[in-house]
Amino acid sequence: MRRREPFFKKSHNAWYVELDRKQIRLAETEAEAFEKFHELMAARKKAEKFVTPGEPAPVTLGDLLDQFLASGFKGRAAQTKSWYTDKLTPFVTHYGREFSVPDLKPFHVDQWIAAHPDWSSGTARNLWRAVQRLCRWGHRKGLIPELAVLHQEKPKAGRREVVISPEQYAELSGFIRNDEFRAIVTLSWETGARPQELMAAKVRHLDAGNKRLVFPPQESKDKDRPRVIYLTDAAFDLIRPKSGAISEDYLLKNSEGRPWTPDASLCAFAALHKRMKKAGVDAHKYCLYHFRHSWLDRMLKKGTDVLTCAILMGHRDPSMIARTYQHLSQSPDYLRAALNKAVG
Template sequence: MARPPKPWYRKERRAWFVTLDGVQHNLGPDQALALSRFAKLLAQFAGDRCQLPDTFAELADAFLEWTQRNRSEATYLWYLKALQSFVRRYPDVKPEQLRPFHVETWAAEHGGATNTRRNRMRAVKRCLRWAHRQGYIDRDPVVALEVPNGPPRDVYVSPEEFAELLSHVKCPEFADLLTVVYEVGCRPQEILRLEPRHVDLKHSRWVIPASEAKGKRAPRVVYLTEKAQAITERYLARYPGGKLFCNSQGLPWDPYSTACHARRVQLRMGRARMKARGITVPDHEVVELAVQLADDKRRKEDERLTNAGKRPKRRPRLNTPKTDTYWTRVARQRLVDKRASELAERRSLYSLRHSWATNALQSGVDPLTAAVLMGHRDPSMLARVYQHLSHNPEHLLKQMKKARGE
């Protein structure tokens, strides 16, 4: 049990001090006055602690302060972005006035994929669940809110598909990043935040301390294959300080830059498959989209001039692709990218990690060892999430015969 706060005398400052909630207060040199000021501070501190938030915005501030103290910076920023958006939508709503439809309406207004809407709803639910457990509110008003399920993690990249993927990567540094993740199955956040101090070449591994690992419960150890170790040694010589894996400009990789490169690789693969199959974009679709894009641009420009009190310009309407080569180029590029995206899937770093789990299990690694190598606390995560073995019926049939002693 923590000891109650008590004033003490600091000789070098010739004054009395007391610490309340981690903050030191100067009570002055006189002991009687110091004790009087301490009593007033203690009463004020107790009153502030008993004051409950009046609106959801105040409740979110309290939750964010707690998150900043007890969770990682990335987690805090994630909650901050989501809750700020919700507060802008409902700035004066009280916690007891919230209903599940408030959260669903706000999440749907922003659009995005199912997983994006799911994460927004999870942020608000987590804040209110924390407030209920802490005693800020008597009940959780959105406890009945149904959050949509996340997309299944059933993407598997075979060694042949990975070789095709690398053939369309033009950035050598990005190819090294993909290769290491496919070789060792680490989490994307682990390789993006890796520093030279985490590398233990003597034992062919990375050692991330518990304070920086996911969950902050135990150190995360990533063992390296020969190919992954060779790449790690090369980057250690190139970047002895800061983040280890950087792009061609010497800047550390981040989730945004890796997603952009993955999108470019997807489009290159899709265009190559279009060329191999003889797929082209019809000219009439290009003309229709070019006219639509030009009209949209013209309408927005006219609205801008009208709002500024100016007369809109008179411009000829785009009727044929020869009238305006710029819009036809833009339209053709968009249609080609759309077709390419349909023919090739985008492979993220997480899909390569999931593929490592499949390759390990198919190679005969037992689930417990695979779970330890991936950084899971128990092998049940492999059974719940990584169901990639269903993509290989030959392997399952072989294991069934092995189980029957055949």
């Protein structure tokens, strides 16, 4: 029988413990590892203390996450599962896979958010979304009771106010160092597509004859209609697959030859911001969604009607633009020119 005590794993440069035939990462230093180990064992004893004989033990965070990731995303895009994995795995690791889910309280989520002061309100809101969906799924499946975290109000989403002007776009483009990053930035600027759509685009999605990307309903955001992304000539030239490419090849890859991920794009933008700051350019910390918003701002200012913008952006309802993006075109010069044009 394997002794239940921490051991050092050279291949991962960290301390682990094996519980219930699963290896659990504790920490990189021995002192922290044994402290975390004792916390885990105390939590197990506490859970065992309140178990009624003949009834199953409370579900642990690790087991709930494993079941959620294994069966909670059937029929959903791989990127959706990856998004929840990236949000929930560090959270579960922090509190321990053996943490009893019925003991999870709203303050646990708040403490994890407070440990990351650099997070935006949107990032904090996304963590709450992920934790609440995990617990809601577990409750629907009868695995856990209804928890207080399900009724906690999430942080408000940040407003999408960053707009990149053509002049700013030209300036930042000069600081992009590799063609792979330039390609996905250009596609975002030229098409207004959602970042996750560009990252998921494969050879089989390209309708070269009509210069567009077509995602079938089961791969689109709405799930009941295709998502069509029209490409400008500049965008089409960048996205053409190489000779010998197969249908499942991704059209856009990073400099390592791998499909783009949200984290990879954020790292690329962080490096871009660092180079611009070093050069004395007062630039915002951009992300791909800023280019989608900026695309809409340009279209509206050029006189493109809202219905056409909504169709090109993939919105089902044009009122979405009015509710979410109306502040993007609050340029005094633009509004004054529109007024003068209207009154003749």
